[in-house]
Amino acid sequence: MKTYDEAIHWINSRLRFGIKPGLERMQWIMEKLGSPEKKLKVIHIGGTNGKGSTVTYLRSILNEAGYKVGTFTSPYIETFNERISVNGAPIKDEEIIQLVNVIKPLVEEIETTELGTMTEFEVITVMAIYYFANMNPMDINIFEVGLGGRLDSTNILVPIMSIITNIGMDHMNILGNTVEEIATEKAGIIKKDTPIITGAKQEEALNVFIEKSKLLGAKLLVGGKDFAIDEVKTLKKGEQFSYHSAVSFYKNIEISMLGYHQVENASLAITAADFLKIPEHVIREGLKKAFWPGRMEMVSEKPVVILDGAHNPEGVLSLVQTIEEHFPNKRRHIVFAALRDKELKPMLKTLASIDSKIYFTQFDSPRITEAEEFLSIYPIPNAKVNSNWRELIENVYMTLTRDEVLIISGSLYFISEVKPYLRTIIKENNYKD
Template sequence: MFTTYEEAVSWIHSRLRLGVKPGLKRMEWMMEKLDHPERRIKSIHIGGTNGKGSTVTYLRSILQEAGYVVGTFTSPYFEQFNERISLNGMPISDEEIVRLANDIYPLSLELEESEFGGPTEFEIITAMALQYFGRVNPVDIALFEVGLGGRFDSTNIILPILSIITSIGLDHTGILGETHTDIAFEKAGIIKPGVSIVTAVKQGDALQIIKNIAIEKKATMYSLGSQFLINEHVSRDTGEGFTQQTPFRKWENLEISMFGKHQTENASLSVMAIEILNKYYSFLIEDEHVYSGLKKAYWPGRFEVVSNTPLVIIDGAHNEEGIEALVSELEKRYPDNKKNIIFTALSDKKLDNMINKLDAIADKITFVEFNYPRAARAENLFDLSRNKNKQYNKNWAMTLEENIRTVKADEVLIVTGSLYFLSEVKPYISKYLEK
């Protein structure tokens, strides 16, 4: 058993060696042993390729404005591990992490000796979150972000009142399948019988897969572009503005503080979800809660300007769709600035396509690497690039400092790639700039 926070977190992270083990058998076994805390939680399940974290943030912010106590389970963390399990946007305490780890540790030992094998890191953290929101500190509602896929993801043990699928992209193809329809089938695994599904999936074939499963499960489906629409989108210096039409009403002049057209789509999912909660689940959420909640919502590492002088942006563009959104936003907001990019990613991504898109806009690109089991090597990333002004350096901290020091007035420094990388970079940049 653990007596310190460091011991508990070290044990949890040690489970990374088990990698990804799809399936719900270990989760079902642990929930049975814990007397099913997941059944005590009113929850919303959020899956998809991109936009999960932002959608969770918009929903949490609106619900908090309405006075609800909101739990969130997200990944990865940005500054401290505890962020994975948060209460009203605040990470739970070190002491609570120790308590939860001690609840799960004996079960992990038992599982090791069973036919199912020991739980993975993500399964342990998921079980901790369910125990926390179900028994230790019950909440009005909990928002659970899917880790990988959906059908066999450990979070799929929950019985939500609403499901959301943000988008579909070709990510984790080695596990989820090579096509949009393959991936849509896995993502649609979170749809439960009779539970409404809200989605922003655009690809026709992928959307049809989701629709077919929704019909099979008798789950009412609300699709962006069909049942609800975004109109009058305008980009501003402070974020984005848009109007939204739903089956129930029209929302004029909604505003968000996060940048990018894709963020209006994530926000529209949250507005549609809020209307369903109001209409069918007796939540009391007023118009002002929606407007102020959207405006206040903040999620780190999403086209985030961490410094204006020098101009430094961090963005967790960790797959091809994310890179496309980043490139589009850079071209729109900084058309005249030279673009200096620092990039790294996980080795299981479609790296050639991602790097090609960055090459097209980069005046200079530097590839780095970081300490993570699936991280790509800087030299391998460098070899994939066709940019004429490219270099690599294994030491990302040295690269970062050197580039921040030399940013010119007509340049923008963009640090992008893996969210796991950015979780190390952001606090480092903050401390460096304070100097």
């Protein structure tokens, strides 16, 4: 591969192989590469929602403490390279080319064995591990689980700590139909004698984590029991809260991301930082500076425009709660697009509960829910449909007043398409009082 476009095209070509849970292919290729995964100092983060935000909070804290931090996350919002980042900055195009040239021959070789083809996510996981182990070593790495945990390609790693943010009903066709079944898959990232932190609330999930932790001798810290948040206040651009545990009490911590769920994500990062013995003033500053695109991201203040990748029932519930908390006196417009393999009915029911104008649309994906389908899944009175998302967003944006807010939500893949287009519209139509 000589160009970035060639490299990205090859990586994207792996998408046709879908999702193939299992670690055999990862074990094979790690051995061929000289076991780079064993060189990494890793924090492993799984869960249904909030993984990316928790990665960001913890990375920002560690950066503030002077650590060089590598992160592996998915999906991306603006550029593919975001998925492998150093101190929050995406790696370079030339490094993507270099990584593909190292890994592609091995991917082609494994296809001649009984193990078969590697998926896109497996390939990118290998790229991240090789990069942080051999090309640009880090002080610490934070890896986000792709799907589930037990059979996810990132589970080849041996972490110094694991975090499970929460448990929700997502990817049920793969992970299971009950909280207990999904929790069992997520619990796969719990490792022997390795601390595990969780924000899960359901008793069925916690029982799974408690049993697995005892079995492996892993110290388990549970949100609401071993650490907690209170005195939560909504700020104009973020949240304020207090945190306490057996070892710490931090009063009036501020974060810049919106929503109570972000306070919960921040508490997981604080607990991890305490374990790593990061000083309080560093934790405070790191949290305040943390920013994660596409999650209640305010891309315009006049008028207010928000992007949020709420793509499952728990995410949409957090979105609605945050809108009610931060914009109680504004008229709301919500543009929504989602993939058809999601739990759509409960998501639509939650959207219908908020006083707002709802618009359904669609984007280019083989898994898309067509705009018209939403109304047959859960009819929302007066909801409007427009399959052309560009036309829809521009039309709504151009009519906004100072008393209104536009929220664009749904699939993160949708948000990644919308953001650059929306930025152009905002730039061309500067708001005038």
